[in-house]
Amino acid sequence: MSANVDTEYVIRGPQSFGMALREFRLRRGVTQAELAKASGLHRSYLSELERGSTTDAMRYLVLACRALDLEIVVRPRGGTA
Amino acid sequence: MSANVDTEYVIRGPQSFGMALREFRLRRGVTQAELAKASGLHRSYLSELERGSTTDAMRYLVLACRALDLEIVVRPRGGTA
DNA sequence: TACAAGTGTCTGAATATGCGGACACTACTA
DNA sequence: TAGTAGTGTCCGCATATTCAGACACTTGTA
Numbered sequence: 001m002s003a004n005v006d007t008e009y010v011i012r013g014p015q016s017f018g019m020a021l022r023e024f025r026l027r028r029g030v031t032q033a034e035l036a037k038a039s040g041l042h043r044s045y046l047s048e049l050e051r052g053s054t055t056d057a058m059r060y061l062v063l064a065c066r067a068l069d070l071e072i073v074v075r076p077r078g079g080t081a
Numbered sequence: 082m083s084a085n086v087d088t089e090y091v092i093r094g095p096q097s098f099g100m101a102l103r104e105f106r107l108r109r110g111v112t113q114a115e116l117a118k119a120s121g122l123h124r125s126y127l128s129e130l131e132r133g134s135t136t137d138a139m140r141y142l143v144l145a146c147r148a149l150d151l152e153i154v155v156r157p158r159g160g161t162a
Numbered sequence: 163t164a165c166a167a168g169t170g171t172c173t174g175a176a177t178a179t180g181c182g183g184a185c186a187c188t189a190c191t192a
Numbered sequence: 193t194a195g196t197a198g199t200g201t202c203c204g205c206a207t208a209t210t211c212a213g214a215c216a217c218t219t220g221t222a
Binding site: 011017020021024025028030035038039040041045046049056057058060061063064065066067068069070071072073074075076077078 | 092098101102105106109111116119120121122126127130137138139141142144145146147148149150151152153154155156157158
């Protein structure tokens with residue numbers, strides 16, 4: 001279990017979300033192009049998303065959550081490893 | 082009944098995020114106006130956010146996560162049980 | 163009744179956004 | 193060397209977004 005403690009990412013902003021996304025994508029051996037196809041999003045967008053360079057509204061969501069002492073988490077579906 | 086599972090919300094889209102946000106806001110006895118002030122977001126925006134009527138980028142995030150079998154969760158900071 | 167608080171919703175405008183496509187760069191391999 | 197795969201990044205554009213303010217409605221209370 002200690003091997004993959006990173007199965008859960010707390011999202012603090014666009015950057016940490018991007019890092020989590022990339023982490024999981026690589027772990028699954030999926031390319032950006034494949035993920036783009038699977039998600040319906042564009043590869044260039046995914047690229048920027050992973051790098052946190054897009055000003056996605058994730059920022060607003062985090063702001064709202066923070067003000068309520070909430071946190072946003074990304075993790076594998078079904079949960080724990 | 083079982084007004085307990087509120088410690089963790091799985092986000093499937095803008096609507097469920099809005100529901101979670103409202104749930105926690107009310108639980109804290111905070112008004113939209115107060116949350117707006119605390120978060121720096123606008124009250125009208127928060128109102129639509131809670132109702133899931135805004136097309137916030139949460140949709141894109143969920144799309145990306147779904148394609149990777151990930152889930153997004155909102156919960157109190159510190160992860161109270 | 164009168165008043166206030168809380169919320170939903172509308173309009174208008176300025177801005178940011180994702181898309182689409184393209185090119186460059188870096189491994190890696192035949 | 194030539195070719196391929198994967199990724200970062202840029203531009204232009206049509207669109208969606210948030211903000212700002214206002215009004216209406218409901219509920220509770222004096």
